[in-house]
Amino acid sequence: MKKLVLAIVTASAVVAAALIPSGPPVQAASKGFGSAVSAVRQSAWQTNSSVNALAIAGNTVYAGGLFTRIRPPGAAKGQRESVRTYVAAFNKTTGAPTTFAPKLNGAVYSIATSPDGKWVVIGGDFTTVNGVKRSKVALFNVATGQLAPSWAPVVAARVKALAIYGNSVFIGGAFTKIAGQVRNRLGAVTLSTGALLKWNPNADDDVYALQTSDNGTRVFVGGPFTTINDRDHYSLAMVNSTTGAALAMPAASAIPKPTWQCTTRVKTIDTLGNRVFIGNGGDGAGCYDGIIAADATTGKLLWQSKCLGANEALKAIDGWLYKGSHAHDCSQDGSFGDGTGTHFLLVHSVANGKLGPWFPNTDADPNSTTQVGPLAMAGDSTGLWTGGDFRNVNGKGQQGLARFSSTPGGAVPAVPKAPALTAGKAKVTLKFTDVYDVDNITLTYNVFRGNTKIGSYKYNSYHWDARKSYTVTDTGVKTGQTVGYRIEVTDDRNTVKSSTASVKVK
Numbered sequence: 001m002k003k004l005v006l007a008i009v010t011a012s013a014v015v016a017a018a019l020i021p022s023g024p025p026v027q028a029a030s031k032g033f034g035s036a037v038s039a040v041r042q043s044a045w046q047t048n049s050s051v052n053a054l055a056i057a058g059n060t061v062y063a064g065g066l067f068t069r070i071r072p073p074g075a076a077k078g079q080r081e082s083v084r085t086y087v088a089a090f091n092k093t094t095g096a097p098t099t100f101a102p103k104l105n106g107a108v109y110s111i112a113t114s115p116d117g118k119w120v121v122i123g124g125d126f127t128t129v130n131g132v133k134r135s136k137v138a139l140f141n142v143a144t145g146q147l148a149p150s151w152a153p154v155v156a157a158r159v160k161a162l163a164i165y166g167n168s169v170f171i172g173g174a175f176t177k178i179a180g181q182v183r184n185r186l187g188a189v190t191l192s193t194g195a196l197l198k199w200n201p202n203a204d205d206d207v208y209a210l211q212t213s214d215n216g217t218r219v220f221v222g223g224p225f226t227t228i229n230d231r232d233h234y235s236l237a238m239v240n241s242t243t244g245a246a247l248a249m250p251a252a253s254a255i256p257k258p259t260w261q262c263t264t265r266v267k268t269i270d271t272l273g274n275r276v277f278i279g280n281g282g283d284g285a286g287c288y289d290g291i292i293a294a295d296a297t298t299g300k301l302l303w304q305s306k307c308l309g310a311n312e313a314l315k316a317i318d319g320w321l322y323k324g325s326h327a328h329d330c331s332q333d334g335s336f337g338d339g340t341g342t343h344f345l346l347v348h349s350v351a352n353g354k355l356g357p358w359f360p361n362t363d364a365d366p367n368s369t370t371q372v373g374p375l376a377m378a379g380d381s382t383g384l385w386t387g388g389d390f391r392n393v394n395g396k397g398q399q400g401l402a403r404f405s406s407t408p409g410g411a412v413p414a415v416p417k418a419p420a421l422t423a424g425k426a427k428v429t430l431k432f433t434d435v436y437d438v439d440n441i442t443l444t445y446n447v448f449r450g451n452t453k454i455g456s457y458k459y460n461s462y463h464w465d466a467r468k469s470y471t472v473t474d475t476g477v478k479t480g481q482t483v484g485y486r487i488e489v490t491d492d493r494n495t496v497k498s499s500t501a502s503v504k505v506k
Helices: 011-018 250-254
Strands: 005-009 051-057 060-065 069-071 087-091 108-113 119-124 137-141 159-165 168-173 186-190 209-212 218-222 236-240 263-272 275-283 291-295 301-305 311-317 320-327 343-349 374-380 383-388 401-405 420-424 427-433 442-449 452-460 469-474 482-490 495-497 501-504
Touching: 051 119, 051 383, 060 108, 060 119, 060 374, 060 383, 108 168, 119 159, 119 168, 168 209, 209 263, 218 263, 218 275, 236 250, 250 291, 250 301, 263 311, 275 311, 275 320, 291 320, 311 383, 320 374, 320 383, 420 501, 427 442, 427 482, 442 469, 452 469
Parallel strands: 051 108, 051 374, 108 159, 159 209, 311 374
Antiparallel strands: 005 469, 051 060, 060 087, 108 119, 119 137, 159 168, 168 186, 209 218, 218 236, 263 275, 275 291, 291 301, 311 320, 320 343, 374 383, 383 401, 420 427, 427 469, 442 452, 442 482, 482 495, 482 501
């Protein structure tokens, strides 16, 4: 038997491959997808306007925002709607709504659930819940869905961010008082009674994001502020969760100070283990929109992504950092450049910040007040929820909410074209074009002559790249034979096949 000549990559493919970030991408073995969840959208109900906040308690997902109605998947706006005024809850497994339906008189901008899963706190602009006075914050019992009758802190203005650890509820926003006491944009109350705590970091401008460290000793604060406790802490601070004192955070120096050309501010924060992830959004062309990963104890910078396109939401799950943004240029990170469209949903490796294998997408509602796409994320090892002002997910109608699952299956690679064949003397040269898979970067290409596999090759591909061509020469044929070839592409779970092309060997 004559030997098969191994695949020869064309010059154009070599150049394209060189643009892929260094280091092998992590890939699936049997799930069908390479990150913690698949890019395939799962069934979930929709909202009639923006979702600003999401949080999970047990098997319940809480959503808050500007919406006043929800509707089933597939239903058009205005059809089969149920009333939910600014807050709703959904079954995490099925995406269907629960009976939780408090009546609020104003929008919700933040939600947090207690670590024990027993309580959920919402924050926003509202002043009444079910006709009962509640000033910008309210507490509900997760098991019963009932408003906590005596928990009623009075917050003077919008609550934009919430975080809970132990018996402390940390509050951030636009206010200057809580319970009649001075608390400039940051304060805390007890989870058990709502009593005001001494915690008082004193920010000089609004707070957009709050997150506690996993051990509860730190509170990470983000927003357009410039000082904490009258000391310079531009847009990001790491604060002691008991005293309110700001701690040194070297990673914060990676966020550029405002200039006449650029103002950037922290908009979203999440933690995983001893790492904290901070996402920025900037104003102005080329203004910093990056992500910082830092040590949650020392504040030391671990890595930084400098993609352009403001970050609105981050969620770390099982070694992957999912982001909702309007990323349009990641050439600074060695990935896609401007002109490839807006990539509203992406994932980064927690370890090094490189873009990973997860490429669903949304749009942004041009008629919304925000017009940015995804605005909130929540998830765990079972899946990821995202909310925002979008109207479509993966090219199909799905307003306000989207759900992605870790259940094995995943997206199927695109179907390859039949190979182009050139017959030579006792040989056939095949040229085939790569495809992409929204759940994987590395795909395996198996080349078949009839039912005989004559070669297997692994190549990296991204949907925003120009398609690359590869060449294989088969010398295991005889003059006068008519032979057929096909390409099979697999992500190690899902396999697709090209049609067969035939040629007569010279």
